Amino acid sequence: MPNPPLPAPASARDLRNAAVATGVVFAVSGAVFATWVSRLPAVRDRIDAGNAELGLALLGIGLGSLFTMPFTGKLCARFGSRTIVLATALPGCAMLALLAHVPSVGLLGAALLAWGAFYGAWDVAMNVHGSAVEQRAGRAWMPRYHAAWSIGGIAGAGLGVLAAGLSVPVGAHFGGAAAVLAVTVLLASRRFVPDRAPDDVTSTDDTNNARRGRLLTRSLVAVGLLTACATCIEGAAADWIALYLTDDRGAEPSAASGGYAVFAVAMATSRLAGTGVIERVGRDRAVRGAGVLTFAGIVIALAAPGIVGSYVGVLLWGAGVAVVFPAAMSRGGETPGRSADGIAAVSTLGYGGFLLGPPLVGILAEHVGLGNALYSLLVLAAGIVGLSAAAAPLRSAGVATVDSGTR
Numbered sequence: 001m002p003n004p005p006l007p008a009p010a011s012a013r014d015l016r017n018a019a020v021a022t023g024v025v026f027a028v029s030g031a032v033f034a035t036w037v038s039r040l041p042a043v044r045d046r047i048d049a050g051n052a053e054l055g056l057a058l059l060g061i062g063l064g065s066l067f068t069m070p071f072t073g074k075l076c077a078r079f080g081s082r083t084i085v086l087a088t089a090l091p092g093c094a095m096l097a098l099l100a101h102v103p104s105v106g107l108l109g110a111a112l113l114a115w116g117a118f119y120g121a122w123d124v125a126m127n128v129h130g131s132a133v134e135q136r137a138g139r140a141w142m143p144r145y146h147a148a149w150s151i152g153g154i155a156g157a158g159l160g161v162l163a164a165g166l167s168v169p170v171g172a173h174f175g176g177a178a179a180v181l182a183v184t185v186l187l188a189s190r191r192f193v194p195d196r197a198p199d200d201v202t203s204t205d206d207t208n209n210a211r212r213g214r215l216l217t218r219s220l221v222a223v224g225l226l227t228a229c230a231t232c233i234e235g236a237a238a239d240w241i242a243l244y245l246t247d248d249r250g251a252e253p254s255a256a257s258g259g260y261a262v263f264a265v266a267m268a269t270s271r272l273a274g275t276g277v278i279e280r281v282g283r284d285r286a287v288r289g290a291g292v293l294t295f296a297g298i299v300i301a302l303a304a305p306g307i308v309g310s311y312v313g314v315l316l317w318g319a320g321v322a323v324v325f326p327a328a329m330s331r332g333g334e335t336p337g338r339s340a341d342g343i344a345a346v347s348t349l350g351y352g353g354f355l356l357g358p359p360l361v362g363i364l365a366e367h368v369g370l371g372n373a374l375y376s377l378l379v380l381a382a383g384i385v386g387l388s389a390a391a392a393p394l395r396s397a398g399v400a401t402v403d404s405g406t407r
Contacts, residue, residue: 014193015137021191022130022141023148025085028181028188029122030152032096035177038160039100042170049105057109062355064116065123069351072124073344080196081129081340082189088122093182100174124347128340131333132195140283142326143274150268150322220342222390223331224349226287229380229387230324231350232357233294233317236377237263239358240370241301241314248371251307262311266318274323284392287327291384293320298377324384325350327391334394 044054076084095115102108126145134141156177163173238260245251245259278286293316301313328346335342357380365373 012137015133017191018129018133018193019137019139019141019144021188022126022133023145024188025089025126025185026130026145026148027152027155028089028093028184029119029126030149030154031156031177032093032181033119034153034156035160035174036096036099038157039164039170039173042164043099043102043108046170047103047105047108049108053105057105057112060109060112061116061119062351064113064118065120065351066348066355068117068121069124069348070344072121073128073338073340073342075121076125076128076340076344077196077338080194081125081132082192082195084125085122085129085185085192086189088118088125089185090182092118092122093178093185096181097171097175097178100169100171120347120351124340124344127329127343127347128333129192129195131330131339131343133193134330135333135339136193140275140278140330142330143271143278143323146322146326146329147268147271147274150264150271154264154268219390220332220335220345221349222387223328224346226384226387226390227325227328227346227350228353228357229383230321230328231354233298233321233377233380234267234325235354235358236361236374237314237317237321240361240365240374244302244370244374245307245310248369249307249310255307259311259314263314263318266315267322270319270322271326274326277323278327282392283327283330284388284390287324287391288385288388290320290323290327291381291388294384295378295381296320298374298381302371302374320381321384324391331391331393336394 040054049057072084072088092115095111095118099108099111099115102111127142130142130145159177160173241259241263242256245256246253251259274286277289281289297313297316297318297320299313301310301317304310304313328350329343332342332346333339335345361370361373361376364376
């Protein structure tokens with residue numbers, strides 16, 4: 001059962017422009033989040049919050065995202081992803097500016113809940129548009145979109161460090177960044193291509209049956225589990241690599257921070273290269289190789305002697321896991337008749353792994369130590385290898401799929 005026919009763009013140039021515009025919107029999303037994280041210590045000090053209180057408030061981002069993500073696919077199918085990107089990204093940027101002025105921990109938690117709702121829906125909507133563009137182009141562009149997110153995050157974090165070093169007030173920093181990033185989304189979205197699903201009266205019987213059918217099929221659940229394995233591993237790296245290098249390897253603070261920097265740069269680089277890899281070897285084989293590389297990287301990071309050995313492992317860890325999430329988004333977008341819903345479902349399951357995995361590692365670390373607890377991630381890396389077949393492209397009439405050798 002094919003996906004509903006999408007309005008054809010005027011030319012291949014329109015598709016390339018739309019792909020670049022999508023990458024820009026991904027980069028803005030990464031920059032928004034990194035801007036917030038980069039000044040979190042200053043926000044904590046301003047409202048005089050303890051670490052436990054701040055941790056509870058930060059849960060609002062994830063909870064808000066999980067609330068809106070499952071419904072965003074339907075909104076994109078009805079109104080088009082460009083409309084939903086604007087309806088969520090612009091308030092998301094405005095909320096960033098407001099977060100600098102929240103006066104208490106309780107209000108911060110409420111503001112982060114609202115911000116997370118916008119941010120999660122924005123994430124789904126831009127993936128929906130990215131999937132529509134790559135399907136029509138017959139190219140595996142999704143890894144490059146996610147590389148743009150990583151690059152935006154690196155840029156946002158770097159500017160945040162600079163702003164903190166220059167003692168720029170958080171309100172001025174967040175307000176200025178929010179204004180620039182909002183305008184960037186507005187300009188980039190003008191290059192988006194139409195992707196609103198056609199009305200049922202013009203759809204085929206197969207398409208209508210697919211829309212009415214069960215969304216969470218066995219194959220899509222497998223893609224969701226694949227995504228959850230990857231996001232759990234990614235989240236554990238974000239939360240625990242620096243602490244592991246400090247506590248278990250005795251690294252200085254700068255060297256410990258450098259460990260996560262290596263991971264982030266490896267992810268961005270791997271995603272930039274991911275399009276070529278997927279187009280040469282096929283999406284499922286690329287994911288299988290990514291799982292093997294992730295497994296090897298975790299082992300080396302935890303077992304190799306010295307800080308340099310850990311850095312090598314962390315580099316392989318990041319390079320491997322980076323490919324899995326964008327590959328899963330592409331597969332979710334190929335859900336027959338329900339492309340946007342498929343992406344929303346896979347995003348929600350994946351985001352659940354990102355939220356739940358790192359705390360579970362922390363709980364386990366209380367009993368066996370952080371280094372031993374991180375070895376549990378090998379089970380998830382093996383899961384990526386075992387579930388890699390779920391990422392294979394669907395070949396059906398009316399859907400442009402990307403496989404080995406496609407150009």
